[in-house]
Amino acid sequence: MFVRELTYQGFRNLHPGQFEPCEGVNILYGENAQGKTNLLEACWLFTGSRSFRGSKDSELVQFGAEQARLSLQFTAAAREQEAAITIRQRRQVTLNGVSLPSAARLAGSFCGVVFSPAHLSLVKEGPEGRRRFVDAAYCQLKPGYVGALAEYHKALAQRNAFLKDTKDSGRLTDEQAKLLDLWDYALAAAGARLTLARSHYIRNLQPLAADVYNGLSAGREQMVLSWQSAVSAEGSAADIANRWLEQLYAARRTDIAAGFSTVGAHREDLQILVDDVAVKTFGSQGQQRSAVLALKLAEASLLQQVTKEPPVAFLDDVMSELDVSRQDYILNHIDGWQVFITCCEPSATLRATAGQVFSVKQGVISK
Template identity: 40%
Template structure:
């Protein structure tokens, strides 16, 4: 899989730009706040349907404008494809496939896939559980687009239940309806996450083993609010029904839903020790690198082709050994790298270097 071009109109600090990409390594360089990461964000929208920064749709629109538009042309194993997204300040985004508007995210998610790696990901080991949940969910939705609809409905029902609890509305029947639906959705989210981590672990383990010359073994353990040792998706659903029933008064007192996959987490172990508690900074960085590379490897095994790798100013955060490892591992795949210093990239074999200034692609070298 490779992206051949990106068009952006009124997207953040870019007025109107067209950028072309080539096979192998593509380098986007420029000063801080020049708009390099914005371009990666515009690309990643087509992989996950949302920003890897957590930006809202209205924040994509350039100041003083009513809407933003971004479009990519890419090649996958099925041939050439063109996708577009129109984003508004006060309206729902519009999605286009080959110039024709479509109504569902699931109609385009999975067509284009990308692995994003930013300096923030270096906190994956020690960061908050929310960060790790987001890592799992963004990866799953690219290979299993229907997961997006399940997660979206869960968040919608969760918000409705929380409003009911917060406002102290006395409606046992409605609360029961919410709990029934949440249990069903929670079971499917949990089941998908467990399946994904089970598939991701051997890939990450292999990278960690290779990177450390066999000195470190990486493993993952999903921590569910519903417990462990699940027999089936129905088993998970029934456990959540029991939890919501037994903890109903506690949730009513707190005014919020206390249990569900929105509270789940996973633990990263190195040599059977909790990496968050015992790993050095170097070990943590190796673990994160293994997880991100494993994400790309698993995408290839599930779909039959590698995703595009988006490295946002990450090489400057890695030592020479880890920088070489990620470049060697992604060799032969399309990689788009951002950074501030052109000289930093002088040793890289790239046919395409793009200088960005104030949201504009000023020249190619």
């Protein structure tokens, strides 16, 4: 998968222009606040995901501009393709000239992985970010998963609205209990699909992530991933749905008192152990950074196995924080992929890398 050319207008601080990267390593360097991350973000949006900085669509439009327009020419599935994104309040997207119903539908056409310092929150903070990581990664593998996620959130919102209404009302009437049965079924069925997909994904990711972590730590440390759920992920979706149903039924009283659903797939988490202890609680800064990199590079390897071509790697401000042997390991690992690396000043390792160097200054990108 390769970006051939990105054209941008009215996007963040970037001056209208074109960017033609090479097929290998592209180094974007410049002082702080010049537009390096903005450029990665512009390319990243073509994966169908939201901004990796968590920005709202409207924040991507240049101050004072009415809209942002991005178009990307890329090679994927052995053919030249083109996608365009127009951002006003929300994104409008075309792929090879055809309008798509939502930006998320781009998922699977152009695939990438991104690592930015903000992703350290993946290991440092609460489970929500880890669920989002797994869900987003799985969406790129199986674009239809977007629908399963939407269905779960709808079922959860409906069950929660019902619980909020009946909170403090004491015993449920027969009619209310029947209604809650229905919400339980909906949530259990939708939740089973999530639990199955996520645990399956992590089982496949585990050996790849362990391998990268092993390489980053020069064989000194071991990383182990596992998907943590209140139910076992063994068996079929119907088996898992039955287990969720039991859990929901058992939690009914608690849920009615709380006014929301206290169990379900929205409470699952990815456990990351390094040398048998939780990296979130006990990991050093370097171990936490390596764990996130291992997750991201493994995500890319898995995408590559499935799509049979390497995704584009976006490494925002990563190299400067790693020692030379880790930088070398990463560059070797992604050999043959198209990579975008941002930094303030290219390190010796990066300068020695065959590739293209671009300077970014006040929103202008030049060779």
